[in-house]
Amino acid sequence: MKKSGDAIVMGVPITNAEKVLWPDAGDRKPVTKIELAQFYEAVGSWMIRHLKGRPCSIIRAPDGIGGEHFFQRHAMAGTSKLLAMTKVAGIEKPFLQIDRVEGLAAIAQVAGLELHPWNCQPGNPEVPGRLVFDLDPAPDVDFAAVVEGAQEVRERLEAVGLVSFCKTTGGKGLHVVTPLSQLKNGAPRWADAKTFARDLCVQMSADTPSRYLAKMTKKARAGRIYLDYLRNDRMATAVAPLSPRARDGAPVSMPLNWTQLRPKIDPKRFTIRTVPGLIAKSSAWQDYCDAERPLAPAIKRLSKASAA
Secondary structure: OOOOOOEEEOOEEEOOOOOEEEOOOOOOOOEEHHHHHHHHHHHHHHHHHHOOOOEEEEEEOOOOOOOOOEEEOEOOOOOOOOOEEEOOOOOOOOEEEOOOOHHHHHHHHOOEEEEEEEOEEOOEEEEEOEEEEEEEEOOOOOHHHHHHHHHHHHHHHHHOOOOOEEEEOOOOOEEEEEEEEOEOOEOOOHHHHHHHHHHHHHHHHHHOOOOEEOOOOHHHOOOOEEEEOOOOOOOOEOOOOOOEOOOOOOEEOOEEOHHHOOOOOOHHHOEOOOHHHHHHOOOOOOOOHHHOEEHHHHHHHHHHHHHO
């Protein structure tokens, strides 16, 4: 029986639906648990393409962003049957996986505020499916400089034959994402993916050391952008496109067209309240699957360029 204060979204009961998860979404209005579920329903058909077939970690905050946060990778008692489980070699417990849009409502029911999938090929955790370059600016770096950095990463990837996409992170940074395909005579290895990403970031930081660095050194961060390539490893994750963030303002990691990525863009405008309407009218990432490219030729081209 449905209790007072409960609701149904995508066939999933949402209990304690009016529980406040974010005190404000940039509009001085709180965001409730039912609104999180409705957000997932609104963007679910777009989002599921980047979640399906990949192990996915969840950041949960049952008492909202002001309460305790915890990171969940595996099933727990009471885990919804709408969520899939996937085995990973060498790990005893299966990992959570979101393969159905309705599973997003089950995530909302347990106050899953952030989704962090692996970057593997769907259905194959052992094979890289995309590269993620995380541009993480120091607090004193203007967002316009981050935009310029993302555009440079795009240009460097294009120079070695890879196609890239961009999204906000829900903070001051940006992600540049490159979908990978598998060659018939062999799939890329995680070690190859990580080495390639590292080499590209090291080259970029070496060319302009006053603006970028490829090592996480707090003392050296001031005024620069950290080019984080560590998302490109077997069990590493990156926040999913359209995932909310457990941060003030209820921000969302928003996929963008490169033409939208301008120096004056404000990442704070992409929130749980604004994103459903924006993504419904957006053509961002529509050609993502068509942009898959093999990594091996890109590795060779990058190696030749660095040796020249």
